[in-house]
Amino acid sequence: MNAPAFSFSAALPELFLSLSGLALLLFGALTGEKSYRRVAALALIALLVAAVLVLFGAGARSVEFGGLFVVDGFGAFMKALVLLGAALGIVLSLDYNRREELERFEFPVLIVFATVGMMLMISASDLISLYLGLELQSLALYVMAAFRRDSVKSTEAGLKYFVLGALSSGMLLYGASLIYGFTGSTNFAAIAGAVSGVVKSGAPVPLGVLFGVVFVLAALAFKVSAAPFHMWTPDVYEGAPTPVTAFFAVAPKVAATALLVRVLIEPFGAIAPQWQQVVWLVAVLSMIVGAFAAIWQTNVKRLMAYSSIGHVGYALVGLVAGGPGGVSAIALYMAIYLFMNIAAFSVILGMRVQGRAVERIGDLAGLSRTHPLVAAALAVAMFAMAGIPPLAGFFSKFYIFDAAVRGGHYVLAVVGVLTSVFGAFYYLRIVKLMYFDEATETLDRPFPASLGAVLAGATLFTFFFFLAPGPLVRAANAAAASLFPG
């Protein structure tokens, strides 16, 4: 083994955030329930500071802590997205938690710890550190799903998520042990060396390694909620408190996608033709489930769950396409996905009739009459998710399909385009509801200011992305390039 190199500065954002989380926990415990808002504000600041640290620390690729932890451009890009998603998650939760009497200081603290876990996942370069990060994240998320502990639905969501999550962790560990058994290491670089050695020698890839990859892939597919490991998603999204759902739909999704990309490309890049067959199927199934299963939904949170399943399917198309082009398309896709989702959820969080939160799709009827600006913003988000030009969502899909076609995966591109057509049905139905249907009960006015501000920001991004796509595309390209050294 190499001499252990402990460069703490490489993990500065993670260290800072963990310490902040601990300090906030202590602060909250000492000052009691009424400290919620201060803790939330401090957590927000901590997340933003961590984001700044990530962006300033981004540089050349380096592997630290004895090969457990990698810092590179890809990680920086994804971490920045995760931190942004987490920060917005806190902002979005403020108004809702106040009205629903969920103002407990643990909420922001859990978000901070989950975020630390996600950052560790993104930077993992060893199966062990991968597992640690994943569990840190998941444990925090299980609790968050059941955060409204006096609600049957919320506790059911938390329990379901926990049980199925434990099953997926089991699969992950089983897969990891198979891989260790056949390659003799848990380190990504060492695994990559062993696997490419086998491939170069011309011998068939050991079945054990392939099985290991399948198990790991299944576990991670569970985390990104890709079909056929997606079934927890609608139930958990529906049952969890809405701010938690908003957070789930954004930050963990980005982190798990990043982890999936890294695991498949860094250690197992040499057997890409093998795992691409599985990812191909997962992508197709996810796109189909996302497009069709959402059609009959009446609950807007379940709808968003299926929508997110579909989006993961599109992102995975980039993984099948492979190469820097495919990964760059994924990075871009996740970034745009984040903004579209934040916009949609800031509307969902503001849906109230006479003070009580509602979540039926039908409650949006006639929104254009009572809340014209909100309706317009949600329409932009829906058109963007359906992939209609010139909104940002069109470009994210465009780059994905472009990568697929360049990689020769025509079937995948065709399936993707067809499912977007079917998926457009339920996105456009919301627009139709808002603009052409009469409301039975109108939503409350005024729309909460904090949600409105986030909504405005996300909508402006989605709407005007086409004017200057350059910077983000370049950042995504650079991030993807860092995964393919040499």
Place this chain on the structure above:
Amino acid sequence: MKTLALLAVFLPLAGFALAGLPIVAGRKGHGVDRWAQLATSICVGVAALASMSLFWSVGLGHQPTSFELFTWIDSGAFEASWAIKLDALSVVMLCVVTIVSTCVHVYSIGYMSHDPAIPRFMAYLSLFTFFMLMLVTADNFVQMFFGWEGVGLASYLLIGFWYDRESANAASIKAFVVNRVGDFGFALGIFGVFMMFGSVHFDTVFAAAPDHVGDQISFLWFEGHALTILCLLLFVGAMGKSAQLGLHTWLPDAMEGPTPVSALIHAATMVTAGVFMVARLSPMFELAPAALHSVCIVGALTAIFAASVGLVQNDIKRVIAYSTCSQLGYMFFAAGVSAYSAAIFHLMTHAFFKALLFLGSGSVIHALEGEQDMRRMGGLGPKIRITYWMMMIGSLALAGIGIPFVFGLAGFYSKDIILESAFAAHSGPGAFAFWLGIAAAGMTAFYSWRLLFMTFSGHARGDHHAHEHAHESPAVMLVPLYVLAVGAVFAGVLGYEYFVGHHREAFWGAAIKVLPEHDSVEHAHHVPVWVKVLPLVVSVAGIGMSYGLYIRNPAKPAELAARFAGLYRFLLNKWWFDELYDRIFVRPSFALGMGFWKKGDAAVIDGLGADGLAANTLVAARRMSALQTGYVYHYAFAMLIGVVAFATWYFVSR
């Protein structure tokens, strides 16, 4: 300078947003109306001040510059940026657009005061102004096309502003569809430019153009001189936007829009975009003599065609619309004999006096509560004296009246230099354009005074009540008229030396390129005296004829119409263009569309495909939702099945 340019271009956009926000937010009421009027007018007004300052430093100070705002499209070899190009050509356009736009904004406060949708109207006007400014400050074809389509959109929205009128909707669709034909040519031209030069950036293309003089490309089924084909395609775009013969049919119908719109879009600015485009692309057109000849001939034909139709129209706005069409023809044949500077000069002066005429006619219509038919006017001179004199100034400027070698109104200088340049070009098309232009000048004077006489002189022929209550417009409508009248009187004499006189080479710099052997403006200063005097003589004769027919002997016109009934109907029906197009294009398209719809879409596609597919989709979706049972062990089972299936796949496939 950069700040000034940004202010000039983007303030109208800000005005659009400010006026539009309350609409989106669903607010209504007097306060919102006032807000929209003030916000847009002030934004455009400040933009006009910024433009004049730019004219001072860039135009008169000879400091052309351009700067990139940011990259727009960067895909492989294709690169286009948002940029602002400032040279003599674009600052002249900036000033024309913003000054006329400011006048129109202010005028609209009065003219539209009883309309229920004031904020929407003001927002559209500002949006139009923004797109027009994007068009004229573009430094590449793509941004120009963006502005080009944007003004088309704004024009469509404003022609159909009163969307509860069927005729307005039909007119807006007609304008849009006819422009589509032109824009298709323009787009093909841009594609061709990129194919040939590998760039859409003006400076790059212009620098490379001389190296491609000998190139041939094949287009459709024939092969030809590349630059000529490209220029002709681009010119098709200009013909559509500037309503040249063949693609002119939309312009008279566009008068369905509110009158301030006609003044701003369909007289002073948008319709001149084609002329601007040809001038901007002068480095390309100069190398394609055959294309220039086509431009010249089309322009000359348009000038005479539109003037002849204008002789017999009875709607006050349509007379001015045909006049605009005809004047655009002058500008094009000037460009066609390489007198681009004269074309832009006339563009500038025309913007003032034609906007003045339109706003004046708006004032007449306002006074008569919406009456537009001149047969029901008459005797309005004493009632609305200020409007009468403003219209008189506009008509004098349009007819090009002046005292040779002493002083003349705007059109006197700009129209004469065009005709002199056409004569001095000493080419077949030049001579053709010169003689048609002289004839059109006579007609112009005739129909202008016919309009004045029918409207303001004699006795009231229309509704007595309306005539009794005819009233002068409020100050908010008159002040813009004064401003434009000042322009109509002095723009010619002040601009002459810079635009086409001694200082022209220093003034234009590199903005306009003319090959030495094509320099017709230079030769125009040395034409025989009879050429310089002839337009004035013809114009005065036209006025005299008009006086004879409509004041001295008012029964005569009807008599003439009866005697030459065939000719009269030919002109009244606009040379049967609309009927011809209806037969050739519209009806077959309708028949084809009907066939596709009823037989193709409804019977074949819906029957076999869409409806069945939709039903099956719903069934599939329901099945998929049914899988979601809610039981944890079902979910866990699904996950395990998934893993087993994947693992088995490897087992089997190996």
